Amino acid sequence: MAGMSYLSELRAVWGSAPLVSVGVSVLLQDEAGRVLLQQRGDDGLWGVLGGGLEPGETFLEAAHRELREETGLSCPDLSLMDLREGLVSGPEFYHRYPNGHEIYLVGLRTQGTLPAAALAHAVPDDSGETLALAWFALDDLPPLNSNINRVSMNVLRARVGLPPLPLLPVPDAPPTGNHLLALRRLVGPRPLFAPGANVLVTDEAGCLLLLKHGGTGRWTLPGGSLEPGESLEQCAARELHEETGLSAAHLEPLRLYAGADYRFTYPHGDVIDNVSVLYRAHGVAGTLALPAEEIHGAAWFAPGALPPEADLSGPLIRAMVREWQKGRSVAAPASG
Known part of the structure; x- marks a missing residue:
């Protein structure tokens, strides 16, 4: 090559x-x-x-x-x-x-x-x-x-019904920090892969939870980047709790998004190539609590009353919200 x-x-x-x-x-x-x-x-x-x-x-x-x-x-x-x-x-x-x-x-x-x-x-x-x-x-x-x-x-x-091969021992994962930010400090604004997860959370009326991101001023889904040694599901659960205070009894993986269509450029010029699994949260519990420095607001949106796409945070979130809306708009929002 x-x-x-x-x-x-x-x-x-x-x-x-x-x-x-x-x-x-x-x-x-x-x-x-x-x-x-x-x-x-x-x-x-x-x-x-x-x-x-x-x-x-x-x-x-x-x-x-x-x-x-x-x-x-x-x-x-x-x-x-x-x-x-x-x-x-x-x-x-x-x-x-x-x-x-x-x-x-x-x-x-x-x-x-x-x-x-x-x-x-x-x-x-x-x-x-x-x-x-x-x-x-x-x-x-x-x-x-x-x-x-x-x-x-x-x-x-x-x-084919064969038993699993035993796995080799592995070291403890590094402590959670901000792997992407540490890399960014060394490489500047160039494109970096940002593997991570986002979560669909709905209420009893079938409305979707969106968060107002402090850095972009746009609406986004709970989620973020994965740390070394963390599974994608662990990442989804951690980000959900950090950004909303909520937890889920079960996270169901729906789709993996990757490729040029999901590149995102932040207002300050940093570029990421998103590689993100979209999860649906089941059995959500807790009280909504937002980290004020990162999330500047939250709201619940019905499938037919979502913010304009220009107000959503980039192509990844737009695609994820479209997929949720497509699945929900074929019928009236579920109750209970």
């Missing part, structure tokens, strides 16, 4: 300390159900295909690119996994590379099928990242290089 990757550019100023890495895994199976694995050039162990997103990419675009780079192959039926199987986040997705670089992977799995014979035509690129490619039965796997790969194999193993 020409030039430095997004993660390499950050490493140049951040060093080896943990970074949140936004990535995609590519799980390909043949007609016998075997999975295609890659022997890695950095440690000689095996893992699934995939890699980090570049700014502006969707997960599916990145999956096709990584597959092409690592195998020279294409997969016509490559698709995103359902969020219940496909989401990747949390302390178990820590990895320390042989060069000492540490990451917490956040992202999504993709899946597809290829005939076993396709492997004869594989031509990996010349980066040295791929030492070998081979098909493996799910009950006869080679030495895997990280929990990232073990958990992916466990998703496929569960489908």
